[in-house]
Amino acid sequence: MRAGAVFDHKRRAGLAGLALVAVCALAACSRGADAPLPAASAAAAASAPVTASVCGQAVAYPHAPQRAVAHGINIVEMVLALGLEGRLAGYGGVRDTARLPPAMQAQLAGVPDLSSQGMNLETLLGAQADFVFSGWSYGFRAGQVTPDALAEFGIASYVLTESCIRQGPRERVSLHDTFADLLALGRIFRVEARAQALVDAQAAQLHALRQQLQSVAPRPLVFLFDSGTDVPVTAGRYAMPHAMIEAAGGRNLFGDIPSSWTRGNWEDVIARDPDWIVIVDNDRPAADGKRQFLLAQPQLAHLKAVRGRRFVLLDFAEATPGPRNVAATLRIARALHPERVPAP
Template structure:
């Protein structure tokens, strides 16, 4: 009996001392005295992180998905019981009106530098903010992107919501799946050069050093031809793409212009005829939710790895 009581006391003590917890969010240390109960996530990939951790019962809604046409059918089922509070970026009033106590967003993922919705502006209304790690490069110096950035966010969310064990198991599963994928890959004689084409015809919008596609490409065995750009996503000149001659082009599929239309634009434009990827018809399509930090990044590595090996 004493042993049973001791065990029960230990469990109770452990639960009692689970909070407060402090996590690092970009350049801020954020302390949570209790797990959020009225959370809002912005964007499809951040919302999928919440779903992967089983946190929908702690949410009052989500924002920033249907306005960008990125809502996949399986995600629609996962958030069926939740309202979309705003089709694109939410206003401060929208978040306050929903009774939000936690906002999971990022810079250019629901918040803009100098905008009305920031960690500082929401703090006055007792809304804590956790910032997507990939997005931190917009406001502070940051190391090059890696798969670890996505893992860090899941682990931090686990701590914030008192689901640390679940988060650790989830991340370990992703690590194991990725390791199995990489172990089965045919070695490449050299890292294929990859260009990420998000959007834009006059000037392409692409992934730089701090954007998730760079980590996906490197994990798959390639190199982003623009990983020397000290930004996450950026607009560049087409001349740089032609000069660096990518062997594979990654298309990010979302919005009004389809992946097929983007590929047709590249193939039909004489200015791009000399690009190896265009000449050899080597394209790989990632959905927006695969190309941004989130649970689908592991499958994205597998898809890109196959494309780099001509499969």
């Protein structure tokens, strides 16, 4: 079978069937979930085809990636959170590795940084990539690098779930989207147990938070400020911060915009008068620069959030889908509802 055939839509049904057979065999119902596989069985499992849902479509992955490329700092963090640095042929979209958690900085040391050339087919082919993980508007762009374009060269890919809104309608965004991405990566790289353990731990934290905030009222209004002076860039109802704000017991001021990362307007910010402002630190300018900008605007001086200096700072990788979403959500919840969610 040619390398790109796995992405041929006419063959997906057959490959999906093979994947289901493989999953059934791997489950080996008589074997305990934590029991180690014999060496021969482990090798077979690594080479058995699996499927994952990519923007609502079943995609087959016949082999575990060995030379992967991740583009986008939050996306790189997902790969590192699963301990897959040894499978990276390169990464992109990380302007400053110092913004990564210290442990991840060490993991990424020695992995080639492909950012200087941008995300393009020539760079990916030069890196001999066999798999690319990114998202629409993170690295994938129509007419440039797309999953279909990669498939022409036999390169597999996975698309960040949150970004699928750029290609078709979605009902909502959820923190469980990140869990789904982590579990899908676990299947694709054949490290399911590792991914499941990470997701279980974070899901437990999210469940505990839900219990703490049960029937909470009132739910403070939160303005997400990403960037912009004349027009604020913010989070609509399909961006991850919308799900984070809701899970933290708040309401997204621009949750009525049916988009993900989008443009809002200062008129609505002023009229709706947010209780809190979440500032995304993406170095343009630094987070404190954004806070100082907000404090210096006469037309914003009357806002409850500005008068009370009620700001929560999030790193860019915390505000975009990644392994730090739940911890960041807890931090927002502690600010909004300190009586319910005390500091650790």
